[in-house]
Amino acid sequence: MNCNELLVANLQDKIQQSFELLSSYDWLINSYVLDFYVDNHWERLPPCWKSCFERLEIGKLKDLLLVDSRTENRNVWPLSICALRVFFRQFCLSRKLELHPKDSGKRTRLHEHYQKLFHKSVKLKKRHEIEKFCDDCQRTGKEAEVEYLVDVGSGQGNLARTLAYGYGFKVCCIEQDEQLTKAAKVKDEQLSSSLKKQFNVELSNHPIHLSRKVDLEKIEPEQFLQMIRDSFNVEKESPFRFGLIGLHPCGDLAVFLIKLFLSCPEAKFIKLVCCCYMKLSTQDQKSQNYGFPLSEFSKSRCLRLNYEALEIACHAIEQYCNKLDGHYDELKVHAYRAAIEKIIVKLHPTLKHSGLKSTKVTDMSFQLYCDKATSGLGIELPQAEVGSKDVQSDLNHWERVVKFYTLRLMFAPLIESVVLYDRLLFMLEQGISSKIEVIFDPICSPRNHALTGCK
Ligand SMILES: C[S@@+](CC[C@H](N)C(=O)[O-])C[C@H]1O[C@@H](n2cnc3c(N)ncnc32)[C@H](O)[C@@H]1O
Secondary structure, three states, rough: OOOOHHHHHHHHHHHHHHHHHHHHHHHHHOOHHHOOOOHHHHHHHHHHHHHHHHOOOOHHHHHHOOEEEEEEOOOOOHHHHHHHHHHHHOOOOOOOOOOHHHHHHHOOOOOEEEEHHOEEEEEHHHHHHHHHHHHHHHHHHHHHHHEEEEEEEEOOOHHHHHHHHHOEEEEEEEOHHHHHHHHHHHHHHHHHHHHHHHHOOOOOOOEEEEEEEOOOOOOOHHHHHHHHHHHOOOOOOOOOOOOEEEEEEEEHHHHHHHHHHHHOEEEEEEEEEOOOHHOOOOOOOOOOOOOOOHHHHHHHHOOOHHHHHHOOOOHHHHHHHHHHHHHHHOHHHHHHHHHHHHHHHHHHHHHOOOOOOOOOOOOHHHHHHEEEEHHHOOOOOOOHOOOOOOHHHHOOOOHHHHHHHHHOOHHHHHHHHHHHHHHHHHHHHHHEEEEEOOOOOOOOOOOOOEEEEEE
């Protein structure tokens, strides 16, 4: 077996074994925490889990969530949990950011000189992502000898601005939301004019912004390519090489981009940090271009993940761990909502899963919390019910909900890994040299794996 065949066989094995494991825990993974009291989820836990978790201090739960942590001796877990932890450690992608050797060097690019202007109205999380994503793009762009980039789902163009002005790439942004495209253009102009006014720096390499929706059902790869050539003013016969990039392209958009990359010979690399897996379309839906599964291997085995599983794969695990360290009010929110859901199902069964307003747990009374959370549903929950012994007992057991939620969350890195392995395998099946690397700090930006493929 050559290296590629080994990698493919290894990925197939990981996907297959992960699915077998996930399907034996579907009772947990596919459950709604909102239905915790309605369906009495606590009683579904195996007896040894129930007795272990009943007495476990909340603070110790975080050991279950950190795949890369080596603190397994802090608690004696049931054997099945120990076995799961070994499996996760072996089969999940690491989430830890390793410093790239070339990251530590001193750099003096334009955007580093004028950081304040580049950072204007860009949140800290996004700044971190932009810095790391741009560095990574620069390395790949150099290897692939690419000076043109196409950023799809570019939002307000913050990434493109730094890639163009800071790194000298020629960038075309494609964004479906016209308002965001307008905002991106305004921000480009503001930055250019501030640099000119304050520092007499003249920018010329402006990003190009197109307001379009990329949809494989509606656009052929040749049309896509022509649209990009036109926007960069590159003639049809001229040689043209570009990199296709996406910073958090949600759901199916990531899959469209992978397929476009494969169909355009001029696209020399792709780099995506994906998110919103629950928006992926699946085999059960009508479209030919469904988002999961993608690889021939996973398709041939009819592997499925449903909405609940894909949704939990998008949670911010490391941030949740910080809450387990003492922000208990915030943790109570799931129990409060599950208690309200039980009252609603009892009094207004047709309103099951209608959606409660997101409301923070503060020191307000539970009645007030109910009023706020149910506002918009056109109902009032009576005091007799809200203050009943039954509801009080549910609220007193809020820790059980946290524990159940954490047990579900424990599977999230495996589910995310499977989705990413499937994409990686698809690219390898098509003969593309590909890899997955952590490029963001997971505490700052939890969807932190970059999928990169080069032709
Ligand atoms: C999560 S946001 C990320 C925005 C930006 N890349 C960033 O990191 O700030 C995803 C963006 O993709 C855009 N988008 C989603 N589907 C798209 C499609 N099919 N074609 C073009 N844009 C799309 C959305 O409008 C949204 O602005």
